[in-house]
Amino acid sequence: MVNIAAATSTWPRGVLSLVRANDRRARKVVLLASGDNAVEIISLTRAAAAAQAFEVTSHVFPPGRATLAASRLPPCDILIVHAAPDDELAAANILLRRPWRAAAFSTAVSAQATASLGDLRERLLAPGSWLPESTRATSTGPTAREFTADYTELHGVAPTETAAWAYVSGLILGRAIRFCGGIQDTSVLAAARGIDTTTLLGRFRLDEATGLQVGHQIPIVQWQDGISHTVWPRDAARATFAHPRL
Template identity: 25%
Template sequence: MVKSKWLLAAILVVTTALILGCAQQQQQPTTTPAPSGEEKVETLYFGAPISLSGKFAEEGKASLEGMKIAAKWINEHGGIKVGDVTYKIEIKAYDDESKKENVQSLIERLATVDKVKFILAPYSSGLTLAAAPIAEKYQVLLNSHGGASDYIFEQGYYYVVQTLSPASRYQTGFLDMVKAIDPEAKRLALVYEDGEFSRAVHEAAREYAKQLGFEIVYEKTYPAGATDLSPILNELKAANPDVLIGGGHFADGQLLAKQLAELKIDLKAMSILVAPTIPSFYEALGNKAEGIAGPAQWEVGVKYSPEVAEKLGIEWYGPTQEEFLNAYKEATGEEPPYQAAEAAAAVLSYAKAIEKAQSLDPAKVREAMNDLEFMSVYGVWKIDPETGKQVGHEMVIIQWQNGEKKIVWPESAANAEPCYPMPTWDEKEGGATCGS
């Protein structure tokens, strides 16, 4: 009996050692030996606490797929060369379950246990904000591909950079477009949800509009979950604006458009957050959606390409639009949402910066990012050196035309001309569209 116990204990010890050995082997970069005089090939891990379950699961899954597509493209196109070593990228992803406490523990695990130096932030501003101080503590780079809030980059973090456009730039492109088409457009109204994201967007847009010469003739917020905006919109109608920006999320944005139609409040142009970018917006509103615009980080159909980059004097890096679309469809059977494109761009920015720095030291790579500029499937990548905030990427402006979502701004990404002024509500009731 005693011998049996000793035998069982010995088996457990050996089994545990084997398991731990395998785990440690997975955590360490792997090296492929090369003949003397030839470069070595090693694996470089990019960490990703990402929402594969919970409220951000759909966005998280799309983001992870974009990361994998970018990593595969880099690996198939020579990897990352640092000295005599070629690094092949692998994404080490953990499900954060859309929870802040999980994000923080996973960042710590990636930095201390997995020894990962380059981390792709979780999806959403809230989760990215939770991740930032942990990354800063361990001096590992954190690249935000899904956290738009300007607040993240106003905390003095050095190791946190941004790939997507910040909230403060969401409506600026639309205002630029209107002014480019109609310099005489003056009267601007703002009607938006009283939430952190939409407030940040519209407060920045208000100040930018004033710089462009717009007059703010009406501004009002409404609470989250509002079901009737008619009292606000009746006041808006009396102010007689030319242009409207507003909204917050899908439900309220759709309600805003619906009640503008019901009250026959005609505008030359309007841009609503989030809602118009989703196909079900047109499905719900039908012809009423014609001419309504909205900002998006990226859309299928953008015209970013090596040829466009060459005209702008910027280097192109990464898969083409066609290659990216095909890879995503092959993996998922669907077209990629913007979350996939922005996450892919974050991976590409790390690769370019590491090669530029010729180092895996996060501080040196962060320094290399300060004057890094390139174009990818997602558009231009360039940060403000002091804050790490994205300044190169432009939001694209989409507009519903003839029942299709078209990209109308900026010109470098557009696949259609802006429809301006948009048809009146009476014209739309008569069947008018942006192409008729």
């Protein structure tokens, strides 16, 4: 298995890095999590927080109990919520009325899912996907804008996120095969672990020991005046991070 993207559970790292780059005062983080990977996201968030001098208080709740869990959260500087869309929406209607310096929800990138929040959505953070119009230089394959233009011309519709990831998977596989000269699983994996490059989705680099993706960063978007803008990482930002939230 060659991991092209960073694990979904790593997205809070970007939130914490973004806040720390703009705010030296924030110290306390509260994490509300539910679902199969709740333990994993708590563990990864704690590690990222320790590296950035944050203190984390975490709370796990069973699906469908978001309202009760949200009502019990203590005040903190930064709020991070990772759960199913319905649970996040229920929690948001309670929690976003509080004065957090920054707040992030894992499913808040969707305009449809967050439309009912109204003004509460303003300055909310969320993990993004890819940037179809990005002209950021790549060392393997076309830029995102070039890929988008070519795909649209060929198929008559704009590429989906799935199409972009599938294309990049092919790029990495092709590069690994060319390097090792064959298609044997172990040879391809060994070659992939030696690749350090950038594609239209950002950096690709595997941990040589574990094989985990450590190069790719999940973009962080922020809602500003009803539009979501990428605000992290810096080299992919399309807007200035609006901070603090309240």
